[in-house]
Amino acid sequence: MRVDPNFMREGYHKTAPNGEQVVRADLMTTHAQAYGELFASRDRRNQVSSSQLRAFYGDVKALEQKIKQGGPDAFEKFYYLVKMLKSKASYVQGKRSGGRVSEAFRDYIHTCVDAIETEDDFKAFLKFFESTVGFYYGAGGERIA
Numbered sequence: 001m002r003v004d005p006n007f008m009r010e011g012y013h014k015t016a017p018n019g020e021q022v023v024r025a026d027l028m029t030t031h032a033q034a035y036g037e038l039f040a041s042r043d044r045r046n047q048v049s050s051s052q053l054r055a056f057y058g059d060v061k062a063l064e065q066k067i068k069q070g071g072p073d074a075f076e077k078f079y080y081l082v083k084m085l086k087s088k089a090s091y092v093q094g095k096r097s098g099g100r101v102s103e104a105f106r107d108y109i110h111t112c113v114d115a116i117e118t119e120d121d122f123k124a125f126l127k128f129f130e131s132t133v134g135f136y137y138g139a140g141g142e143r144i145a
Contacts, residue, residue, distance in 0.1 A: 032134070
C-alpha cells in the first residue's frame with residue numbers, strides 16, 4: 001500500500017452529515033495501514049526499529065497523561081511539548097548511531113504535529129498513532145531490531 005504524503009491536508013476531522021465534527025475514519029484505516037506497513041518494510045530507508053517506535057509512542061502516551069492530569073487548560077499549558085515532538089523525531093532520525101528512525105517516520109511525525117491545533121486534534125493524533133503502531137506490528141515490524 002502506498003502512502004499519501006498529503007494525508008493531513010484535510011486535518012484530523014471532517015464534518016459529518018449532521019454537522020458534527022468527527023475524526024476522519026480513513027486516517028485510522030487507509031493511512032495508518034500504509035504508514036505502519038512502510039515503517040515495517042525491509043527497505044532501510046523507510047523502516048523504524050520496534051524499540052524506537054515503542055519509545056516514541058511511550059513519549060506520546062506520557063504527554064497524554066501529563067495533559068490529562070494537568071487540570072484546566074492543561075492542553076494550552078503543555079502545547080509547546082506537543083510541538084516539541086517534531087524536534088524529538090528529528091533528533092532521533094539524525095543520530096548517526098543507536099536506534100533506527102527513518103526520514104519517512106520523521107516526516108510522518110512532523111506532518112501529524114503540524115496539524116495539531118486543538119486538544120481534539122491531539123486526541124485524534126493519539127488514536128492515529130496507535131492505529132499506525134498496530135498496523136506496524138501486524139506487518140511484522142517486531143522483527144526489526
